Amino acid sequence: METEPIQVAVVDDHTLFRNGVAALLNELDDIKVIFEAGNGLQMQQQIANGLLPQVILMDINMxxxxxxxxxxxxxxxxxxxxxxxxxxFEDDEAVIQMIRNGAKGYLLKESKPRELQEAIRTVHQKGIYLNEMVSGKLLRSVHQEGFAPALTEREIDFLKLCCSELTYKEIADKMFVSPRTVDNYRDALFQKLNIKSRTGLVLYAIQNNIFKIGKM
Structure with a gap:
């Protein structure tokens, strides 16, 4: 029994890039581009007209x-x-901002076509896709039922603040502790959660309802 192709939209203000990605994806049997848009407003108009994709490939700078x-x-x-x-953009701030605003995955434009195809399939099937931006161990842990390592109240407070745009020094001031103490919270969480970056901490907080998008 054949499955329906994944309905995809491409939202990017660079016309040649957008057209190229759409043409590439339309060559695949299990992916179909149903619309393209040059910015978020055009995307909203397309959706309002009844075109509902299952996955949206979205640029940041538009x-x-x-x-x-x-x-x-x-x-x-x-x-x-x-x-x-x-x-x-591959810096932590860009990744964190997109995750905070609801993105389920993050891919660099320099990625190979095969990785893009796999990312679309994965985010459609599993609801999340992040490659080198977050360790593979985190991806496994957030999908594992009952995964709940013991976190202290202060570690949870630190996790919530990591989801903001505050620097580690500003987080320390907010928590009324020294920068060294904040470093200890971070390192302890890295070890407990098998995470290697602040981006990973943010994703973990969102996936486990420690931080809710739009609440900060």
């Missing part, structure tokens, strides 16, 4: 309505749609 705003709009209005960020 005019009119950027990727952060657009991902949040999708999360609030169509939570069943999975947003997969496709960006040139």
């Amino acid at each position: 005019p009119v309505k950027n990727g952060y705003e657009s991902a949040r709009w999708v999360a609030e209005n169509h939570p069943q749609i999975k947003v997969l960020a496709l960006s040139m």
Whole structure:
């Protein structure tokens, strides 16, 4: 029995790149691009016209309505749609912002076509896709039922603050502790959760309802 192809939208303000990605994906049997958009506002208009993709490939830096705003709009209005960020930015801030605003995965534009295809399939089937941005151990742990390592109240407070744009020094000031103590919280969580980056901590907090999008 043949399955229906994954309905995909490509939202990017660079026309040649957007067209190229759409053409690539339309060559695949199990993926179909149902619309393209040059920014978040155009995306909203397409969805309002009844075109509901299952996965949206979304750039971050776009005019009119950027990727952060657009991902949040999708999360609030169509939570069943999975947003997969496709960006040139690989810094922690960009990844954290997109995850905070509802993106379910993050991929660099320099990725190979095969990785893009796999990312779309994975985020559609499992609800989440992150490659080198977050350790594979984290991805396994957030999907494992009953995974709940013992965290102290202060570690939970620190986790919540990690989901903000505060620096570690500013987090220390907020918690009324020294920067060294904050480093200890971070290192302890890295070890407990098998995570290697602040991005990983943010994703863990979101996936385990320690931090809720839109509450900070």
